[in-house]
Amino acid sequence: MNFELTDEQRLLQDSVLRFARDHYDFSAWRARTGRGEGFDRGLWKQMADLGWLSLTAPEEDGGLGGLPVDTMVIMEGVGRALMLEPFVAGAVFAPTLLPHLAGPERTDLIAAAMAGTAVVTLADAEPDGRFDLAAVSTRAERTATGFRLTGEKSHALDGAEADWFVVPARTSGEGAEEAGITLFLVARDAPGLIVRSVRAMDHRRNASLSLDGVEVSAGALIGEVDQGFGLARHAVDLAIVARLAEAVGAMEAAYEQTLQHLKTRKQFGQAIGSFQALQHRAVDMAIACEEARSMTYLATIAVSSSDPARRQTIAAAKARVGQTSLYVARQAVQLHGGMGFSDELAIGHYLKRLVMIDLAFGNAAEHRRQFAAARAA
Amino acid sequence: MDLDLDPADRAFRDEVRAFFAENTPDAFKARVRAGMRLEPHEFVAWQKLLYARGWGAPSWPKEHGGTGWTPTQLYIFETEASLADAPVQYHQGLELIGPIIFTFGNAEQKARYLPRILSSDDWWCQGYSEPNAGSDLASLSTRAVRDGDHYVVDGQKMWTSYAQVANRMFCLVRTDPEGRKQAGISLLLLDMDMPGISIRPIITMDEIHHTNEVFLDKVRVPAANLIGEEGQGWGYGKVLLDRERGVTAATTMRLRQQLRGARAAAAEARMLDDPVTADRLAQLEIEVIALEGMVMRTMAEAASGKDSGPRASMIKVRWSELLQEVTEFWVETLGYDAAAFGPIGNGAPTEPWPMMGMLYSRVTSIYGGANEIQRNIIARRALGL
Numbered sequence: 001m002n003f004e005l006t007d008e009q010r011l012l013q014d015s016v017l018r019f020a021r022d023h024y025d026f027s028a029w030r031a032r033t034g035r036g037e038g039f040d041r042g043l044w045k046q047m048a049d050l051g052w053l054s055l056t057a058p059e060e061d062g063g064l065g066g067l068p069v070d071t072m073v074i075m076e077g078v079g080r081a082l083m084l085e086p087f088v089a090g091a092v093f094a095p096t097l098l099p100h101l102a103g104p105e106r107t108d109l110i111a112a113a114m115a116g117t118a119v120v121t122l123a124d125a126e127p128d129g130r131f132d133l134a135a136v137s138t139r140a141e142r143t144a145t146g147f148r149l150t151g152e153k154s155h156a157l158d159g160a161e162a163d164w165f166v167v168p169a170r171t172s173g174e175g176a177e178e179a180g181i182t183l184f185l186v187a188r189d190a191p192g193l194i195v196r197s198v199r200a201m202d203h204r205r206n207a208s209l210s211l212d213g214v215e216v217s218a219g220a221l222i223g224e225v226d227q228g229f230g231l232a233r234h235a236v237d238l239a240i241v242a243r244l245a246e247a248v249g250a251m252e253a254a255y256e257q258t259l260q261h262l263k264t265r266k267q268f269g270q271a272i273g274s275f276q277a278l279q280h281r282a283v284d285m286a287i288a289c290e291e292a293r294s295m296t297y298l299a300t301i302a303v304s305s306s307d308p309a310r311r312q313t314i315a316a317a318k319a320r321v322g323q324t325s326l327y328v329a330r331q332a333v334q335l336h337g338g339m340g341f342s343d344e345l346a347i348g349h350y351l352k353r354l355v356m357i358d359l360a361f362g363n364a365a366e367h368r369r370q371f372a373a374a375r376a377a
Numbered sequence: 378m379d380l381d382l383d384p385a386d387r388a389f390r391d392e393v394r395a396f397f398a399e400n401t402p403d404a405f406k407a408r409v410r411a412g413m414r415l416e417p418h419e420f421v422a423w424q425k426l427l428y429a430r431g432w433g434a435p436s437w438p439k440e441h442g443g444t445g446w447t448p449t450q451l452y453i454f455e456t457e458a459s460l461a462d463a464p465v466q467y468h469q470g471l472e473l474i475g476p477i478i479f480t481f482g483n484a485e486q487k488a489r490y491l492p493r494i495l496s497s498d499d500w501w502c503q504g505y506s507e508p509n510a511g512s513d514l515a516s517l518s519t520r521a522v523r524d525g526d527h528y529v530v531d532g533q534k535m536w537t538s539y540a541q542v543a544n545r546m547f548c549l550v551r552t553d554p555e556g557r558k559q560a561g562i563s564l565l566l567l568d569m570d571m572p573g574i575s576i577r578p579i580i581t582m583d584e585i586h587h588t589n590e591v592f593l594d595k596v597r598v599p600a601a602n603l604i605g606e607e608g609q610g611w612g613y614g615k616v617l618l619d620r621e622r623g624v625t626a627a628t629t630m631r632l633r634q635q636l637r638g639a640r641a642a643a644a645e646a647r648m649l650d651d652p653v654t655a656d657r658l659a660q661l662e663i664e665v666i667a668l669e670g671m672v673m674r675t676m677a678e679a680a681s682g683k684d685s686g687p688r689a690s691m692i693k694v695r696w697s698e699l700l701q702e703v704t705e706f707w708v709e710t711l712g713y714d715a716a717a718f719g720p721i722g723n724g725a726p727t728e729p730w731p732m733m734g735m736l737y738s739r740v741t742s743i744y745g746g747a748n749e750i751q752r753n754i755i756a757r758r759a760l761g762l
Contacts, residue, residue, distance in 0.1 A: 004677075
């Protein structure tokens with residue numbers, strides 16, 4: 001039983017915090033988003049140069065073969081600094097999914113993803129499926145040279161920035177059956193693909209997709225025909241634990257800023273942190289941070305384990321981190337008073353990021369439902 | 378970062394698991410699962426059983442007769458006990474006064490008292506609270522006046538659990554009425570058969586006689602029964618804060634027992650398919666997992682000698698809140714079965730354990746420092762407010 005980071009992971013943690021200090025000062029962040037800018041390809045290249053995008057790629061593909069805990073270390077910094085770069089795509093989806101690409105582009109594409117020149121994300125949801133990863137009605141029909149894809153995807157995280165999409169489509173089966181789902185790699189400029197980009201409240205740029213007879217070659221297959229669900233599930237589980245760490249970074253930053261505010265803001269002639277009602281609120285926020293960090297550790301350890309209860313642990317963690325992080329962010333706004341409601345402080349932006357993290361891959365209510373279903377099974 | 382057990386820990390787990398499977402009395406299980414305390418004679422029997430196995434004091438160092446286990450072993454022990462519906466050990470001797478005696482007591486006191494705590498030949502009760510000193514414990518007014526080789530103790534203690542079966546009491550008394558109120562407090566060890574001690578039972582809402590008022594009328598206590606130095610009694614309690622991690626871990630792991638009971642009751646009532654019930658139960662189970670994660674981190678930190686800050690207090694707060702919610706849920710699932718609390722006259726006996734456990738749980742957010750006091754302490758000491 002060990003919850004310590006290794007020396008390498010500590011160095012990585014320092015490097016993330018240094019990078020955040022150098023490039024993610026909040027006033028610079030606010031100016032950047034105020035100008036309507038999001039993803040900065042220059043910063044992305046620097047992250048790649050620091051090795052962050054190679055961390056969990058397989059060693060045989062030139063990656064470092066790292067573990068989810070390595071991703072966790074970076075994601076905490078991503079959350080704390082409210083980074084705008086598509087880190088889940090770069091550090092989870094690309095290194096998890098691209099190694100299973102059938103075609104000969106595989107090696108070059110993995111190299112490009114690690115170098116920060118290609119962004120690959122997963123279109124994980126459909127309009128009628130809500131959060132159900134298996135609810136795939138997009139069809140893939142065989143053609144002479146490959147497949148033709150037709151259907152709708154309601155969400156691809158950071159999809160507005162993506163150069164490639166991994167698209168689950170049905171090669172057999174129907175409804176929400178896990179069997180019969182196949183994963184395909186689709187280029188952003190593929191004829192028949194419409195990418196509708198939209199900015200989320202946290203200034204991340206996501207997309208929904210329409211595929212109208214998009215032709216892909218047999219080399220665009222990721223994993224086996226009809227057997228794509230397990231791979232997509234694993235990629236999404238890794239993405240979930242990555243975002244849990246992002247939530248922990250964001251909520252702890254919001255909590256720390258609030259604690260500082262309680263000590264310095266004076267009303268009625270005294271620091272407002274001298275009032276017991278606010279002290280107890282701050283303690284409940286601190287407890288919520290401890291719960292979220294503990295849950296994130298358990299899920300991060302579980303995701304790459306063979307524990308039969310691993311999916312339960314991940315669902316439990318997604319639910320509880322969603323609840324506790326939103327509690328902290330909402331109280332952070334409340335305890336900052338009117339300024340907490342303004343756009344000028346980071347506090348409101350932490351709340352907005354945490355609302356989006358809770359939503360990602362299913363919110364707390366959805367994961368509580370998944371947890372209950374897994375317990376009943 | 379990993380949750381792996383090394384081979385020695387796995388072997389230890391198997392040994393502990395086999396012990397509990399073989400030795401946990403069936404008669405205890407239903408009440409333990411409901412979060413109830415055992416009867417005093419049952420606590421004594423359980424302690425003697427563990428003592429005979431060499432496991433009388435899982436959290437004590439070897440030199441004082443403890444097991445000297447690592448925090449990981451302690452965690453395994455408590456987890457396995459929980460899985461087997463084995464009870465906790467009664468804590469007032471073992472976890473409250475024992476550690477104070479081996480930390481601050483003199484050689485004679487250690488030799489006289491520690492072995493009898495381990496063997497459960499002594500039952501210790503705690504004379505801390507008073508009618509006017511509850512959350513504000515340091516304002517206690519029971520006086521101890523030095524008279525030659527004795528202290529003469531006058532006052533009243535309140536909420537003294539199991540004073541009716543205890544043969545000894547550790548008691549906070551005021552030896553100096555002047556100055557800062559924490560400074561004039563001393564810790565005295567009393568024998569319950571000393572003249573001048575009388576007891577009045579307090580029946581609590583679970584209809585059990587756990588606790589008492591204790592009246593101290595010119596009780597002559599040998600000065601040799603003073604722990605450490607006069608006027609330092611308040612500070613001795615602080616040793617408990619560092620040990621609290623183990624105690625909170627032990628009790629927190631027991632939430633699984635109450636969850637198991639609640640889930641079984643919901644299954645029996647065919648309510649697991651009801652989405653509202655399934656959702657509430659899932660929420661409780663999820664919150665217990667989060668709390669267990671906090672315990673695991675705390676134990677791992679203890680193993681590597683790291684400070685866990687206020688986490689033990691946080692765990693106490695969350696454990697008591699969850700114990701209340703889980704036992705309330707359990708009773709709700711029983712429907713009208715929850716109305717059968719006890720027989721009338723010679724009527725059929727009932728086993729109202731979930732209801733009694735639910736009622737008992739109300740005290741857990743009050744005792745040992747009410748949760749509001751815990752929050753005050755965390756805010757002051759850890760958050761710097």
